[in-house]
Amino acid sequence: MDIMNKTKQVRDEERKWHMLSVGEILSIFKVDAEGLTVDEAAGRLEEYGHNELATRKSTPAVLIFLRQFLNPLVYILIAASIVKFVVGGVMDASVILAVIMVMAIIGFIQEARAEKAMDALKQLAAPKAKVKRAGKVEMVPSEEVVPGDILMLESGDKIPADARIIEASSLKVNESILTGESVPVDKHVDKVSADASVADRKDLLYMGTAVSYGRAVAVVVATGMATEMGKIASALKEVKSEKTPLQRSIHVLGKWMIVVAVAIVIILKIIGISKGLGWVDIFMLAVAAVVAAIPEGLPAVVTVVLAVGMRMMAKRNAIIRKLVAVETLGSTTVICTDKTGTLTMNQMAVKRLWHNAQMTEVGDQTIELSDGDGLKMLLEIGVLCNDATLKNENNASVIIGDPTEGAFLTVGAKAGLEKGELDKLFPRISEIPFQSEKQYMATLHQKENKRLAYVKGSPEKILSFSALDDASRALISEAVNSMAKDAMRVLALAYCELPASKDNLTEEDLAGKLTFVGLAGMIDPPRPEAIESVKLCKEAGIRVVMVTGDNKLTAEAIAKEIGIPTEEVLTGVDVEKMNDQELAVKVKTVSVFARIEPLHKLKIVNAIKKLGNIVAMTGDGVNDAPALEAADIGIAMGITGTDVAKEASDMVLADDNFASIVAAVEEGRVIFNRLRNAVLFLLTTCFGELFALILCVLFTGKAPLLPIQILWINLVTGALIAIPLGLEPRVGNELQFPPRHPKVGLIYPGMVMRIAYLASALSVGVFLIFAWSLERFSIEEARTIVFCSIVVFEWLVAFNIRSDEITIFKLGVFKNTALIKAVAIAVVLQLVVVYAGFAQPLFNSVALKHIEWLIALLPGVTIFAVETLRKVVMPKLFSAGKWKPRKIVM
Numbered sequence: 001m002d003i004m005n006k007t008k009q010v011r012d013e014e015r016k017w018h019m020l021s022v023g024e025i026l027s028i029f030k031v032d033a034e035g036l037t038v039d040e041a042a043g044r045l046e047e048y049g050h051n052e053l054a055t056r057k058s059t060p061a062v063l064i065f066l067r068q069f070l071n072p073l074v075y076i077l078i079a080a081s082i083v084k085f086v087v088g089g090v091m092d093a094s095v096i097l098a099v100i101m102v103m104a105i106i107g108f109i110q111e112a113r114a115e116k117a118m119d120a121l122k123q124l125a126a127p128k129a130k131v132k133r134a135g136k137v138e139m140v141p142s143e144e145v146v147p148g149d150i151l152m153l154e155s156g157d158k159i160p161a162d163a164r165i166i167e168a169s170s171l172k173v174n175e176s177i178l179t180g181e182s183v184p185v186d187k188h189v190d191k192v193s194a195d196a197s198v199a200d201r202k203d204l205l206y207m208g209t210a211v212s213y214g215r216a217v218a219v220v221v222a223t224g225m226a227t228e229m230g231k232i233a234s235a236l237k238e239v240k241s242e243k244t245p246l247q248r249s250i251h252v253l254g255k256w257m258i259v260v261a262v263a264i265v266i267i268l269k270i271i272g273i274s275k276g277l278g279w280v281d282i283f284m285l286a287v288a289a290v291v292a293a294i295p296e297g298l299p300a301v302v303t304v305v306l307a308v309g310m311r312m313m314a315k316r317n318a319i320i321r322k323l324v325a326v327e328t329l330g331s332t333t334v335i336c337t338d339k340t341g342t343l344t345m346n347q348m349a350v351k352r353l354w355h356n357a358q359m360t361e362v363g364d365q366t367i368e369l370s371d372g373d374g375l376k377m378l379l380e381i382g383v384l385c386n387d388a389t390l391k392n393e394n395n396a397s398v399i400i401g402d403p404t405e406g407a408f409l410t411v412g413a414k415a416g417l418e419k420g421e422l423d424k425l426f427p428r429i430s431e432i433p434f435q436s437e438k439q440y441m442a443t444l445h446q447k448e449n450k451r452l453a454y455v456k457g458s459p460e461k462i463l464s465f466s467a468l469d470d471a472s473r474a475l476i477s478e479a480v481n482s483m484a485k486d487a488m489r490v491l492a493l494a495y496c497e498l499p500a501s502k503d504n505l506t507e508e509d510l511a512g513k514l515t516f517v518g519l520a521g522m523i524d525p526p527r528p529e530a531i532e533s534v535k536l537c538k539e540a541g542i543r544v545v546m547v548t549g550d551n552k553l554t555a556e557a558i559a560k561e562i563g564i565p566t567e568e569v570l571t572g573v574d575v576e577k578m579n580d581q582e583l584a585v586k587v588k589t590v591s592v593f594a595r596i597e598p599l600h601k602l603k604i605v606n607a608i609k610k611l612g613n614i615v616a617m618t619g620d621g622v623n624d625a626p627a628l629e630a631a632d633i634g635i636a637m638g639i640t641g642t643d644v645a646k647e648a649s650d651m652v653l654a655d656d657n658f659a660s661i662v663a664a665v666e667e668g669r670v671i672f673n674r675l676r677n678a679v680l681f682l683l684t685t686c687f688g689e690l691f692a693l694i695l696c697v698l699f700t701g702k703a704p705l706l707p708i709q710i711l712w713i714n715l716v717t718g719a720l721i722a723i724p725l726g727l728e729p730r731v732g733n734e735l736q737f738p739p740r741h742p743k744v745g746l747i748y749p750g751m752v753m754r755i756a757y758l759a760s761a762l763s764v765g766v767f768l769i770f771a772w773s774l775e776r777f778s779i780e781e782a783r784t785i786v787f788c789s790i791v792v793f794e795w796l797v798a799f800n801i802r803s804d805e806i807t808i809f810k811l812g813v814f815k816n817t818a819l820i821k822a823v824a825i826a827v828v829l830q831l832v833v834v835y836a837g838f839a840q841p842l843f844n845s846v847a848l849k850h851i852e853w854l855i856a857l858l859p860g861v862t863i864f865a866v867e868t869l870r871k872v873v874m875p876k877l878f879s880a881g882k883w884k885p886r887k888i889v890m
Helices: 002-006 011-019 022-028 038-048 061-067 072-086 090-114 117-122 228-238 245-274 279-293 298-315 325-331 374-384 403-414 419-425 459-465 470-485 528-539 552-562 572-577 580-586 598-610 622-630 643-648 658-700 707-725 749-774 779-801 817-835 850-873
Strands: 128-133 136-141 150-154 162-174 210-222 318-320 334-337 349-355 358-361 389-393 396-400 428-435 440-447 450-457 489-498 515-523 543-547 569-571 592-594 615-619 633-637 651-653
Touching: 011 162, 022 162, 022 210, 061 090, 072 090, 072 245, 228 598, 228 622, 245 279, 245 658, 279 658, 279 707, 298 318, 298 325, 298 658, 298 707, 318 658, 325 633, 325 658, 334 598, 334 658, 349 374, 349 403, 349 470, 374 403, 374 419, 374 450, 374 489, 374 515, 389 403, 396 403, 403 515, 440 459, 450 459, 459 470, 459 489, 459 515, 470 489, 470 515, 515 552, 528 543, 528 552, 528 658, 543 552, 543 598, 552 569, 552 592, 569 572, 572 592, 572 598, 580 598, 598 615, 598 622, 615 622, 615 658, 622 633, 622 643, 633 643, 651 658, 658 707, 658 749, 658 779, 707 779, 707 817, 749 779, 749 850, 779 817, 779 850
Parallel strands: 334 543, 334 615, 543 592, 569 592, 615 633, 633 651
Antiparallel strands: 128 136, 128 150, 150 210, 162 210, 318 651, 349 358, 349 515, 389 396, 428 440, 440 450, 450 489, 489 515
């Protein structure tokens, strides 16, 4: 009932609280400065419901676990294990079931972890709230706060509900989790325009954000699901998870393997009847066919390759939370990224200084100063009229305090002006702290036998305090506009001399008496590695889209510097006005979105996905959670990211660096190529066994292999060698090609042709060996020779499968050391199966002579030689690059 009541709040009026005056707000909620009475609060709690976020109904753990078995490949494995139990192959069946359970447990852990995003969101609510009721201030549980309650807030308080400010004193609020703004924003009482975005509604406070400085009195206008945080919770509930490209590929592969297994069983049944075989023999042939058709080692190989990929990505600062995300990264076609901290340094830096009518560009180099230099006075004011500190931690400078003030300390240090030394030389006597309504800060210092007031603030305010002629004002305004066009935050600096007896600084001491010194333009600069990474993305066919809560000018300036197209920039207001179809048209060409609100990100991601793209989305705030859930790859920031963002993501960046995303995409492409190699290897063996089974039964009336031997080939030898194939070292050119089309899965036409060619060659070789051996040896001996010939084929073909085009000798025979070790182990195990007394009865094998081993070597060695020659003569015959899918609309 509570949830229904919450939606009953005046949703049609929620967007205009910011444009109403304090009097109008109090009138609507029928409350005065004394607050609600106890009875009124109780009545509104009944009417509107508790102030809490609703969560989607969680799926029981049992159902999450059972859901892991809803996969065609699993159906086949279960069917095979049942058949093996029926015919007495308990060991075979047990191994297959163990593989299924491992798959299910891994899938369960990953899916259960993904359910936690909503739980993390609820933890953001303030446990207690200070409200004024019936003239008395009291602490109440935050879930009992109701619309119309008067909140009493001060520095450090977490805001329990959305509220309209009715009184404020030097109020700053950290809204980063909601808007993405990294710096606390100034708040005030004055109403703002109707079309102001969430980030620009300076007269409103939002649930889950925190007071950084000052104090306020505010009236609650929305609680629970009617708040901005509630909208995010609603969006999270509505986001539906989709299968990744890899999951879809394996699902399709499973379906096809079912079709193939059924078709082969029917064919063998027909052949068996035509050969006059008994029903028991036909049934055993069918069991052998089913076991041969299923790549039993595939689930284990995929899991291991992805898990190893997770470890490799972690070394490159990309922490993978969901296993399948490892591969999906490789097919990414669009990266939607935040600006602050990801593309930029997330720290303000002074880039330009203006003094004596000259503009100075500030770089990494040392700044040379001289006595009497106006530049020295400019930097001295910036360092002394400053409450921040600069500390050295782990050989890096760390700013403690406001980022803007920290920028002055950093540029001062480049000129040799250290704050600690200057404070000792020119001690502070008095100050006027910064207040948003005053727009300046001033400090009084003792300098030799004089007392100087140093002032910094907005150019407009400092100019109003300065004695300047019109020409000078015009020149300064021109410099301010020049910096502002490049999206810089501009501060003016000035000073005045006061009587030596002056101890208490007031605004009257400054007005009309300041000597204007200069301007400082600062910006959060782009990361150098981000510029290179965006360039790499272009080469790799990946489009980078900036989606930021920052203003349009700043977004455009950073985008230009980094290399993101800025022909057209859309704002949150523009996105709000568009329907889904209109936005889908715009996202084809627009690469910069500014002043974006929480749910706009979700709308943008969905529009890009509808064009057929695989979308990676970065985020750090609560506002990003729905978009992170909806994106094919949700990427949370490890340093600045909230728990909500991390729980909603597929991947966490340990260093918050865009370059790490590109590294992860590269690794994802490498992993996909490795998986393709492993699948090619396993399917080649499976189909080789199937074709051989049909040929041998058709022409000899006997099966060349027993089910236990097939299971050994597929699950032990096959998986043992396929896993190292999934560890193949990267070539290094993975980002020089466009991403594969999302509809192109693990298997492509060229790969099917290569499987058919290799499997056919193997099956013909096996058939000839089996037919020849039957005439000369016992059935057990003939089957052992065939058994060993297929295993030898696996050893040799593994080296050939490492590349579609490049021979093993160019790749480097010993480059994949894991494969060398695996083949060595496989050789030992095969010798144990053939010669060990305890193993021979289990596998119906007999000891082979030297001549029989030479016969067994023939198919593998011949195919290895032919395939090597093919790569020299026709290297592109089966290449993935030859099979180009339709182009995605970018």
